[in-house]
Amino acid sequence: MADFEAIVVGSGCAGPIAAHELAKAGKSVLVVERGNFCGAKNMSGGRLYTHSLREVFPDFEGQAPLERRITRERISLLAHDANFTVDFTDEQLREGNAGSYSVLRAKFDPWLAGKAEDAGAEYINGIAVESLLKDGGRVCGVRAGEDEITADVVILCDGANSLLAGQAVGAPRPAPNAMAVGIKQVVELPKAVISDRILASDDEGAAWLFVGDATKGNVGGGFVYTNRESISIGLVATISELAKSETPVYQLLEDFKRHPALAPLLAGGKVVEHSGHLVAEGGYDAMPPLVGEGVLLAGESALMCINAGYTVRGMDLAIAAGMHAGRCAAAALDAGDTSADGLAGYERALRESFVLQDLRTLRGFPHFMEHATRLFKQYPEMVRDMMRELFVVDGTPVQPLRKSLPRLAKGVGYLNLAKDAWKGIRAL
Template sequence: MSDFEVIVVGAGLAGSVAAYELAKLGKEVLVVERGNFAGAKNMTGGRIYVHSLRKVFTDEELADAPFERKITHERISLMAPDANFTVDFSSNAMDNPDTASYSVLHATFDQWLAEKAEEAGAEMIYGIPVESLLKDENGKVCGVRAGEDEITADVVILADGANSLLAKEAVGYEKPPANQMAVGVKEVFELPAATITDRVLAGSDDEGAAWLFAGDATHGTFGGGFMYTNKESISLGVVAGIEACANGDAPVYQMLEDLKNHPAVAPLIKDAKVVEHSGHMVPEGGINIMPPLVADGVMLAGDSAMMCINLGYMVRGMDYAVAAGQLAGRNAAVALEVGDTSAAVLQCYVEDLANSFVMKDLCEYYAEPAFLEGFTRMFRGYPEMIRDILNDMFIVDGRPAKRLLNMTWPKIRTIGIFNILKDVRGALSAL
């Protein structure tokens, strides 16, 4: 007889949702989290799309969720060292409960999710990392080793994030190549709510912006900057491809320093107090670097299974982690009911995922990481071209004016019309 029916490693979104589902189905579940509380050791941008949470929790439960601000402005900037071109999009669809998204802070949001799991009956242990997995004589995972303890379970769910130390032991997964992973650094800047609202031109203190910066934010290398408005703080950071960063001209923390001082960003965080620094890996390779999702006695969900996409204009991992956690919990319960937690039965989780938006999205965007990595002109080239064209359009110095075509054509030729057409074609086929 095992100590628990299920052990979940990690109290991030995937882990707490899996534990919540299992506890609600009456299963004995233990969550082991290395941080001193849920959200202490992980990191996000971040904005969560609520659709997958709405399949787990009722509207009444979600009314208590510590969302920061509803995102009502999507901004994308092409950033040159001395200029910034921004598109601002807002739409009534952002207000619809099914399609809304909110900024969140892991420290508060993950604690709320963990409390939900605990209230449903899950047991939580904090401050202890799982160091390795227990296996029986047939190689089936049958528990975890955490500190001095060996704790047994019929199923172990790995929800231990992008840098899983256990995935190799569980499913034989080798670390992905550096060009498929990115590193993110972030600082959180405290400011009065009304100041934030004014600075991003939001309609109220409950509304805010999600803002991505391509180009100079990563010194022209593959990656981008991000900014999300919270209730009384601004999350500002940079995500840069690990390989691109290693070959670039500056480390990622220097990119963030420079982004903070960029003329388009500095006024947003003026006089703010830095209250948090963090760094984390982002599994940008998505489906291309996905490990096997089950083996005998073990399942992987969320970032530990590389369920994340970065499309340049949008980063998503949290709604995938929630959905995968829910499906992992439900299917672990089914396996327990039939008394067989072998890979053959846990395969039902893989099938459910394949039919869900998680795998459909990841498959749809399989070509996008390679495209973005090779799209070097997006990060150095187009931002400067746009700056030069707009400088010509908007800067008036009293010299004889030129027609628009005569102004723009020489700038377009700096990149070349064939290169532009090639990039458009590549973008259309990958994105």
């Protein structure tokens, strides 16, 4: 008999939810988390779309350590000396399943882990799972430090840099263009100062994404999320791009913070946290198999993440995948069959849910981003120059817009504009 019915590796977003669902179904479940406390090693930009969390914990809003409700969406095209922003507010952003919040993982992850523990899951913190135990080709436990712990089913929730996915399902290491490096700082500022600067109430805030000079024209982007008493600021760029970049990633972030569009927002703030993490960017086509003999992969261990430029989503996918993994593993345990066939309901559940449907719908976007290099330099500069034609009044004779705007577009090339627009629309 195995030591546990289920072992969950990793307690970020997917892991505690999988463990919660298993424990709630009466299964013995152990979570092994390498961080000394849950959240110690975790990072996200910080915006949680809450629909999937609500499905597991309908009352989460009264309990979870949420920062600000996001009610303001901004997306900016950044040239080195200019910023063109779309600023969107909508009452629907406040409501029900469409609600989203900024979160800080060092607070949010321990809360999620606590929910799993309350349901009956056991935790070991501070030890990494080094390898999977196998019986023939079938996963039957984990090796963590000195210990070998067996289980009928193992759920991998060990995140973007999974060293175990290869052992579990033979997945190759992701290609450098399918993974990005994220770097982030948390800058502390008084609550009212943040509210004034972002034009929001003290409970509400903004998600602000940037394309262009944030990554000095490399494929990637910047982000800002407002927390209660701090601002999360960071950027993400694919490993393949950073390898070519002349500017190291930490310098990109420092320059981004000094950009004239950002500096006033951060003025007087104190950096209280600095972190870096990998994030999956390859989308649906980069994903490994989700089910193996005795094993399931949930969240970013299966590269479930969507960066569509205007939204970044990994946490809501990981939470939903963790929920389905926990439920399907419990059903397979009840049926006494945790082979790949017995666990196949997991992939079916994900195909019927938004998780694989959204990843599939947006599967073309990573390829589009990788090749739409003009989006990161030429277009922000073209839009800046067009805006200058509209807004700069300095005594020089005004040019008719019907002549000046086409001239600026011609600089990039009408054909290039048409091609990029067509490819972008098709990718979405």
